[in-house]
Amino acid sequence: MDASEPSKEPPLFHEEVLRERDFHEDFRQTLASCRSEFAGTFCYASSDARAPNPSIKIPIDDGSSVQTVKLPWSWPKTRTPTDDDELDYRKIYSEALAVSFSNPMWEVYVEEKAREVARALGIPPYFPKLRCEFSSLIFHNPRSGGFKIPQNGDPGESNITIASMLVVLPSAFEGGELHCRYSGQTRVLDASQGSEYNTSILAWSNGVVIEAKPFTSGSPLVLSYRLGYIPDPNTPLPSPPRVFRCQAEVEQCLIAWKEGHFWKTLPGLPILVYVLSFKYGAEDLRRGLDGLKDSDANVASHAICAAGRAGFRVCLGGVTKSVKTYKISGKRHWPWNMGFKYLEEESKGWDRKDMYQITNVVCVDGGEDGLFDDGVEVEEGNVVPKGAFDGSQRDNLEHDRRFSTYYGDKRILEQHQRSALILLREEDQILLGVALNGYEWALRKVDALTAKYGYNDMAEMVVASLLERLTEFKRNSAKNYNELPAFDDNASNTLTRELGAYAIKWRLPALWNDVISHCNPSLEATVNSASLAVTTFELEMIKPGLSQLLKRMPTMCDRTSLITAMASRSQGTEGDWVGHLRVEALASYRKPVLEDIPTLVNIFLGQGLNSHESNCLDRILSSGSYEFLVNLAKALRSHRSSQPPLVDEEKARLDAIERRCLQAAFPLWKKFARSEYNNDDIAKKRIHALANYCLVELSDIHLCLALANVVQEGATYDIHTTLAGALHQDLSRAASSSLDTWGPEKVLKLQQIVVECLSAAARQADWKKPSVSVAQANIDQFVRLSLDAGKPELCYPFLDSMKTASYWTHHSLELSLLAQSKKIPRLNATTGALYDIRRSIVDRTITKWDDEPMFQLRYVKGTQRTLNIWIGRVYYIMTWTLNFKEPDLCVSLLNSVLKIPSNPECKSWHSAFYLPLISGATQFLRTKDKTAVTAEPFKTFFRLALSVYLARVLGPKTPDILPSEAPKRTVDVGCGKCANCRQLQAWVNKLDKEPFRVSARQEVRTHVERQISSAEIDDIVSMETVRERSPYTLVVTKTHEIVARMDWSSTQSDARAYLQCFGFNEEELEVVMGERYQDVSKAIEGEKVFELTESLVIPPGAAKGSTLFSASATPSPTSESNAVAVAGKPPMPKKPAASQKRKCTHEDSN
Known part of the structure; x- marks a missing residue:
């Protein structure tokens, strides 16, 4: 390959890859690769039927003699095991040095099994000096819970344990399985199969969590061994071949974290807590690497090397996971001394909260200790790997009794304790020290x-x-x-x-x-x-x-x-710099407060406003509150008056600032702070204060007009009336010189605003929501303002807004107008207008006097009583129409009364309403004129009221054939001694139509029957025995003729009482009834049923020419002589009518 050709091997970490990877998973994998990775499994189990007998010898009797254990082992059957026996045997068998093996082949067998276990557990073959040491003989009596898991010894011992091995000698037992858990895997080791003849080998690596299940029968005998080695400085710790590349990956992972490639959300503390495999004490942690075991020491050593090159610090400490779970039940219990037993609430199910805390933190890389205090809480995002405590046994369990006192279910606190490797960036150590230990530590x-x-x-x-x-x-x-x-x-x-x-x-x-x-x-x-x-x-x-x-x-x-x-x-060296600070102080002033008013006034009283001060004023006017702006205006006026006389230019400048403050405050009259309550009252006070300030203090009608325009926008009834009252009051208080200065046009404009406010208020009046006291206050206020403004006709639209209001509201308006009219000393156009309005109100109340149920609860002299409010209302309207000579209104009222008998909901109209109403009305009319009862329209009203009763009440009850007059006599019946006879005597001689019943045994019933038969009253009563249930019932019933005579007699009595309530003599009754006079007497006697031949309506012109309304002039509305018309109470007759008990039937005017 050409040397210039780039390597095809990808880098360990690519920047784009780092942004997509999970730091927790990467760091866990890199550190896991530093451990002594076993190629095999973490546990081992085998059985051998050909295993040699170890010939175990144990000393007894303080070493004076030796006993050989026979196999297969079983518990001595001489006696039942007790606690003392268990303690004695455990003391003997737990000492390894006192146990010896007579069979020389046993040690050879154990060495072979140890090498087999090492291969199965994946211990590297090149690992030198592997040793198998006998640890103890473990005895289990029949009452043992399960295998006793031996401890691996102190980590400070010369040899280091890698794995544990149990040799289960032949003994018959069942149960005792070992559940081995490691890295999320679970395996079960079972030695009970063929245990009586087989020798079983059970082994597991260090770090494996063992859970021993109890024995169901038997008592096994176990030999415990440890697989370990003696550390040698020249021999490295067990590690995989790629250890150096592992350190490079750890370093690259830490650098990626440092550069922000992994963590999407930084936890509360910028630290990393890597949970180790074992839990170490505080003394072990202070020893650093020397205090760690096995793979934890490997991880720590590699992490320290990688962290030093990446700029990280490494510490060791303990980490505790606390799991709090509790259930909030549906029934929440409280202490008895709180006054109730429990409080019901909806069940919220289970709640869980995991908390992590690090303790005993020490530095292992040569840094300073004292950076962390004990009990520092971290988040779940700080802990690596994720789910490090899953599947681990809890180390502590507590019940919070205080919590269970208040709730039905207990809160459980689980604690899982392990040790951890703690890493943090060097540049974060100071920040963490300040955050964890406080600023005082930093200082x-x-x-x-x-x-x-x-x-x-x-x-x-x-x-x-x-x-x-x-x-x-x-x-x-x-x-x-x-x-x-x-x-x-x-x-x-x-x-x-x-x-x-x-x-x-x-x-x-x-x-x-x-x-x-x-x-x-x-x-x-x-x-x-x-x-x-x-x-x-x-x-x-x-x-x-x-x-x-x-x-x-x-x-x-x-x-x-x-x-x-x-x-x-x-010291005078600032030059223009201090002036620049003053400019900045004004330029950055954004939130004016009341405390700054004196300072701002001093600034504005200077030699004119420069550009900066002008900008400051603009910001104050745009951001100041209502209280600030008004108080600033008042302060400017107060300082100006207290200073020496100012020149006209300075005075005009300060006046302009003052008016600008007021104009800026006008739109804020209905803005309030959150802490202010009763905002409506505050708004009304502000309107009065602003109007007074503009008209009285400043004498500036232009400002007042501007205020009125601002306030009227979207104003309610209360605001309109408040503004009208404030303007009218301040206008009347203004000096005459100010009125001359303003001119008649401006004054007239202000008066027009008052009228406009009242007109708008009249249209906005709402009579559904206000209480009685509020409605009364609104009526009195509006009437007073209308009259003060010289516009009584404004009460007409005010009355129109009351169309849906109750009778009481109309009545209150009429009384308020009456009270205002009394204040006028002589008749004029205003009193005439008031009378016309009152007449309109009375005309409307005629249709509303029955808008509530007839009987209402009222307080009369501190006592709650049930009163008939209809009677009082009708009396008031009737007396008003008579006093003011209004025949049409009177006819309309009487016609509304005549509609009541046709109302199906008012079934007792004749006894509850007509009888007391007519009785009082006739007596009141006689006080005005002896012949008033026969004058129209009352003549027609009385005729119709009597006719409708005779036709609709008496007529249906009149029998077709009048019952004969049975002889009236006092009947003497019964023995007079027993209770039944005495009750029978009383029942026969009184007007009682209900049957008389005797439910008793046969002797009692027979006695009553004989007494009735001997009295010979078969023409009065009849007897019948009802046998529906025991005891039987004797029913004594009055005859049909007797009951019919009683019913008719009661009906006649009611009709005569109704006729007597009119108080007519024969001549007056004949005048009122006219040609129907004879029909009245025949109807009462039952000779003829009275028929209603005319409609229940008084003709509109019936009252014309009546003597009751024949006065030549209308009486003055201010001189009403009759107190009834003022108080709204019905006239009280001097004497009640015969056989009638007069009741208080007037409506409480309050």
């Missing part, structure tokens, strides 16, 4: 380094790591250092203070500029550090740091204080 490190060597490269690395830590903290853990120790604001402040002091001490302006960008600008220490830096460095050197510090200061007050301190410390 002590810097102090130690600078005290010994001055500011050197190592100290610079530590400082750079601390600055990176500050950056990460500022960026909220950009590299996902979520599991690192907490780093809070206090730690950041302390660290920046110390680093700033280092920068000044070592005169490093670049470091100071970097550190000051992380300092808290609100701390006094930061200002002191900046002041000290001005005297230490040239100003140009620290200009970037000061500029950044000014930009990060939140308030202008702090910025000016810092600039003032800089100027005082610079």
Whole structure:
């Protein structure tokens, strides 16, 4: 081959290939190739029926005599084994030196089997000085759990164990299988087949996990051997032939990690934890490579060589995997002292969390210890290989009792402990030290380094790591250092203070500029550090740091204080530089706050606004809050008045700034901070304050008009009424000189805005959501504002918005208008308009007085009572129409009352509504005029009210044939002694239509029957025995004639009571009923059924010419003499009608 021809062998790692490979898998494979790879299997088992008898001799009785063990072995049958026997035998048989073999062929046999086992386990043939050493004789009694697995000895012994071998001597037993697990594989070794006559060999390599199953019967006898060697410095450890290429692959893998080719997501800690095969104690780890066994020593030695060339550090330590599993059950239990037994919640199933922790970390490559503290938690991504703990036995098991107290299921904590090889990049060691041990450790490190060597490269690395830590903290853990120790604001402040002091001490302006960008600008220490830096460095050197510090200061007050301190410390050498800082302080001011108002006022009170100050003002107007802008405007006005008189130019300039602040605040009147509540109330207060400021304080109607235009956009009912009230109030408070200055056109325009707001509010009124108190307040406010604005006609659209509102809302509006009309001393156009509006309201309430159920719960003098609200409402409307001489409204009201009998939902209209209503109405009319009850429209109303009762209530109950008048007599029945007879006596002599029943045994029933028969009342009652169930029931029923007479008598009594509620004498009844007068008496006597021959409607013109409405003039709306019309209560009669008990039936006006 030509030497110039490139090699066709591909490189170990190609860049494009590296980007696609998995680091965990590659690193695992490269390190696995460093182990002593066996060509065979990891376990071995065989049986031999021709094996020699070892002729085992053991000393007994303290060595005074020797006993030979006979094969096949069995437990002595002289007695049952006890715990004492087991301990005694185990003491004798566990001492290897006390056991001897009489048969010389036994050792030859064991050596042959050892070589056979070595070949099967794949131990390299060139491996020298392989030895097979007898370890112990293991005795198992019949109660043993399984084979006792011997320990391989202390790793510090002179010889190193490679494998273990058990020789199971002939003995009858069953069970005792050995389950061998290694690298995810499992094999079972069974020596029980033909165990009574065969000698079995069981062997396995180191690192194999053995699980011994219990014996089901028998007691085997076992000889334990170890296969090992004596280490020789001149003989290398067992390793595959390609060891040097293995190290090169490890090195290339580490370099690929270092250059970022493998890891897609960097774990929390940039370290690698490679899990070894064995678990070592802290003392073994401190010994380094000398404390490791077998393949772990190979891996560590190769890793150290490769890591040193790749720029990595290598450590040893312990790694613990903790597996927490718990189940949240559907029933969550709590302690009894919390007041309840349990809390039901939905079951969430099982939850699992794996945690990894490294401990006892020591450096094996000559580096410094102390980098890692014990108990450092790492992520699963740091651990190689993946699933290193899968299939391993747990080392510890704990139950968290506190957890099980609160939940139905326990949380189980599993722990798997192994040792590990820990690798990290050299450039990460300082960063890890800072992250793991905290900034205080790093500062002590810097102090130690600078005290010994001055500011050197190592100290610079530590400082750079601390600055990176500050950056990460500022960026909220950009590299996902979520599991690192907490780093809070206090730690950041302390660290920046110390680093700033280092920068000044070592005169490093670049470091100071970097550190000051992380300092808290609100701390006094930061200002002191900046002041000290001005005297230490040239100003140009620290200009970037000061500029950044000014930009990060939140308030202008702090910025000016810092600039003032800089100027005082610079001793007049700053030149234009301090002025440049002032410009930057204004240019970077973005978030105005209330604390800056005095400072900004001082700036604006200077000699005019330059371009920078003008830009600052523009930013304030665009980013300031409502409170800031309004308070800034007030502060400018206050400072201007407290200063000496200003020239016209300065005054105009400050007035312009003040007005610009207000104009910028107008659109913010409905923007609130998150912490503010009751935003509606705050908005109303702001509208009042702005209107007052513009009209009263500034006397600027243009600003007020601008405010009105802004507020009216998208305004609600409350905002419109608030704006109207504020403008009207402030307009009335404005000085007359201001009104003359504004001119009539501007004032008229403002008044028009008030009217427009009220008109818009009238259209927006919503009567579905507000409560009773809110609705009442809205009505009173709107009526007052309308009258104050001289526009009572605005109540018409307000009334139109109430079409779907209840009777109570209309009634409240009418009362509010009444209250406002009383404030007017004399009649005028306003009172007339108010009366017309009230009349419209009453006209609408006529259709709404029955919009709620008749009976409602009301509080009367602190007591809850059920009242008939319909009666009170009808009384109020009726008295209003009579007082204001409105016959048409009265007829409309009476017609609405006459519709109630036709309502199928109101079945008790005659007793619950008509009877008390008519009784009170007739008595009220008599107080106005003795002949009012016979005047129209009440004459027709009373005739129809009586006719509809006689036709629809009395008529259906009138019998076709009136029952005969049975003789009335007091019946004496029964013995008078027993309870049944006394109850029978009372039942017969009272108006009770229900049957009388006696459920008792036959003697009692027969007694009652004989008493009834002897009383001779067969014309009154009848008897019947019901035999449906035991005991039988005697049913005594009144005769049909008696029941019919009782029903008709009750119906007549109700009809006479209804007629009496009218309070008519015979002459008045005859006038009211007219030609139907005789029909009334016949209907009540039952002689003739009353027929309704006319419709239940009063003609519209029935009240014309009536004496009730014949007054020549309408009474003044402000002088209503009748208190009933004001309070909305029905008239209370002086005396209740005969046999009628007057009830409180008026509706509570509240």
